[in-house]
Amino acid sequence: MNCKWYNVCPMKYFSEQGKLEKRWIENYCKGNWKDCIRxxxxEKGIYHPDNMLPNGEIDKKLK
Ligand code: SF4
Structure with a gap:
């Protein structure tokens, strides 16, 4: 099962644009999504920028 946010998540968009390594999607969105900081x-309604990776790091190259 994929993460319930997958279809609307900027990580999916960045991946499809070739800007994000596929391992993020495989390890988190299609894997341990409960571990994803995003x-x-x-879930808690806490703001997080679009360029924040699943591990919580900011990737300034993503836009
Ligand atoms: S990056 Fe995180 S919130 Fe976004 S789809 Fe993947 S697991 Fe879900």
Whole structure:
């Protein structure tokens, strides 16, 4: 099962644009999405920028 946010998540968009390594999608969105910091913040309604990776790091190259 994929993360419930997958279809609307900027990580999917960045991956499809070839800007993000596929391992992020495989390890988190299609794997351990409960470990994703984006997922955890989304669940709590806490703001997180579009360029924040699943591990919580900011990737300034993503836009
Ligand atoms: S990056 Fe996180 S919140 Fe976004 S789809 Fe992947 S697991 Fe879900």
């Amino acid at each position: 997922f955890q913040k989304e």
